[in-house]
Amino acid sequence: MxxxxxxxxxxxxxxxxxxxxxxxxxxxxxxxxxxxxxxxxxxxxxxxxxxxxxxxxxxxxxxxxxxxxxxxxxxxxxxxxxxxxxxxxxxxxxxxxxxxxxxxxxxxxxxxxxxxxxxxxxxxxxxxxxxxxxxxxxxxxxxxxxxxxxxxxxxxxxxxxxxxxxxxxxxxxxxxxxxxxxxxxxxxxxxxxxxxxxxxxxxxxxxxxxxxxxxxxxxxxxxxxxxxxxxxxxxxxxxxxxxxxxDVKNITQKRLEVWNQYFDAFKNTQYGFRLPIVPDGCKHNGHIFYLLASSAYKKNQLIQQFKKRGLDAKFHYQPLHLSEKGIVFSKTNSNLMITEKLANLLVRLPIPGNISSINFADLLRNVYELTPATGIPI
Ligand SMILES: Cc1ncc(COP(=O)(O)O)c(C=O)c1O
The missing domain is CATH 3.40.640.10 (Type I PLP-dependent aspartate aminotransferase-like (Major domain))
Known part of the structure; x- marks a missing residue:
């Protein structure tokens, strides 16, 4: 994995x-x-x-x-x-x-x-x-x-x-x-x-x-x-x-290589994912690469299918205001529609720090196998 x-x-x-x-x-x-x-x-x-x-x-x-x-x-x-x-x-x-x-x-x-x-x-x-x-x-x-x-x-x-x-x-x-x-x-x-x-x-x-x-x-x-x-x-x-x-600069660079490979693999496709948006002036460290699926159902499918192909895909934060203690301890001043929507669609893909430990050709082929053409709903 x-x-x-x-x-x-x-x-x-x-x-x-x-x-x-x-x-x-x-x-x-x-x-x-x-x-x-x-x-x-x-x-x-x-x-x-x-x-x-x-x-x-x-x-x-x-x-x-x-x-x-x-x-x-x-x-x-x-x-x-x-x-x-x-x-x-x-x-x-x-x-x-x-x-x-x-x-x-x-x-x-x-x-x-x-x-x-x-x-x-x-x-x-x-x-x-x-x-x-x-x-x-x-x-x-x-x-x-x-x-x-x-x-x-x-x-x-x-x-x-x-x-x-x-x-x-x-x-x-x-x-x-x-x-x-x-x-x-x-x-x-x-x-x-x-x-x-x-x-x-x-x-x-x-x-x-x-x-x-x-x-x-x-x-x-x-x-x-x-x-x-x-x-x-x-x-x-x-x-x-x-x-x-x-080794920090080296670690960042290796992660960004993986991040960019993911980005390139997904950017021109009709998979229906939204990719991360990096506004002008922001320089990130490749910590997280995520996809936003078009529905929660598709997100769950995607996580399962990635896992079957040896990629440890994961969702991320569950909104705190909906959690058991969040309801007790916190307040919201308005509805949190974007939070609720996006948290439910997000899939993180693994970014190993050691680039030589993964075979990108295999990895990207696995990713491509998840296209609708294979009949797997995304
Ligand atoms: C946004 C954010 N804040 C705080 C923490 C807590 O960090 P730590 O595990 O070092 O306490 C995390 C952990 O992942 C985090 O994602």
Whole structure:
């Protein structure tokens, strides 16, 4: 079965990790600092904290914004549960607005209508690493004095008008879960673009202590100074991330080759699929290639048929506002017709990171066999 995300850096990573274990170097910061520096160079962001997950990075933003019961956070419903749960955990209410038909990202034209006196923040989720309209969202956030968070979980090495995603808002969050382009096993990062949150973010990251100030020589001991938790990535995970970051440009390029092969294979056909739309100024990383089928029935057929042919095709996010807890914890300010429609039609095709592991001729022949000419309804 051709599956997603075959990572290419195992040998190097095993070397780095086994040395750490042999030397019992668990509290070294060699790879933590090294991976952070590599991320700084890639993103051009100065303030980055490696975290145990993107989920935890999102939770840190809720803590940093000091969100409370009754506060509202605007976001799309077409996203992963962590985008919403991070704020629900602090008692705040996710307010869902619909997505754009072209990018499947939050529809910036609908955001202002969802703002109330309780609104504290907007979360932009860049689906498939294709950017939201960050210029418009930034304008809205500024006009109403709201925080802007980018859930850039999928967005390593992805850009909007040349600027790395996750660096536009007050905060950006990245994921290094093993399903992402580059991985630390589990892991993530919090990018802090607004300096006013910097000091607190280091304290929350370090379990509510001033350990960062102590390590930097600004305090002679470290102690309990605030709330916080164990959000920091472990050095073992950072060693894997370091190896992956050494190869990130190569990984992106290989994925884009697969993405482009899919795109070319489908673009001039009468299959009736809609392909991803990449607006001007967006440079993605090949994280997700998807097709939108013309009906939910056809989508299910397609997933089954791809699987039979050894391609691990999958659907994606189920709209949060329709989920068991989404109904309880969240609000919607309008109908979410585009979200409901598109989530039901979407099929993701696998993008293995290691291009040499797949035979494209075979793969594309399999894809072509799914045409209506074979009698398989699509
Ligand atoms: C948009 C989005 N946000 C957050 C997450 C959570 O990331 P993590 O698994 O690193 O916590 C995911 C996971 O896939 C995601 O897709």
């Amino acid at each position: 051709i599956a997603n995300n075959i990572h290419t850096t195992e040998e190097k990573a095993i070397d780095y990790i086994s040395n750490l274990i042999k030397n019992r170097d668990y509290d070294s910061l060699f790879y933590t600092d090294g991976a952070t520096e590599k991320l700084r160079n890639l993103t051009n962001a100065q303030n980055i904290l490696l975290t145990s997950s993107c989920t935890h990075a999102l939770e840190m933003t809720a803590l940093l914004l000091d969100l409370k019961q009754g506060d509202e956070v605007i976001m799309p419903s077409f996203t992963f549960v962590s985008t919403a749960n991070a704020y629900v955990l602090r008692g705040a209410t996710p307010v869902f607005v619909d997505i754009r038909e072209d990018t499947l990202n939050i529809d910036e034209k609908l955001v202002e209508a969802a703002i109330t006196e309780n609104t504290k923040a907007i979360v932009a989720v860049h689906y498939a690493a294709i950017a939201c309209d960050m210029l418009k969202l930034k304008k809205i956030a500024k006009k109403y004095g709201l925080a802007l968070i980018e859930d850039a979980a999928q967005c390593i090495d992805s850009y909007y008008h040349g600027q790395h995603l996750g660096t536009f808002g007050d905060f950006g969050t990245l994921s290094f879960h093993y399903t992402k382009n580059i991985t630390s096993g589990f892991g993530g990062a919090l990018i802090i673009n607004n300096d006013k949150y910097l000091e607190k973010s280091k304290i929350f990251w370090q379990k509510g202590t001033n350990r960062e100030a102590f390590l930097g020589g600004q305090a002679d001991k470290y102690t309990w100074v605030d709330v916080g938790s164990s959000y920091m990535m472990s050095e073992l995970n950072a060693a894997l991330l370091f190896a992956e970051l050494e």
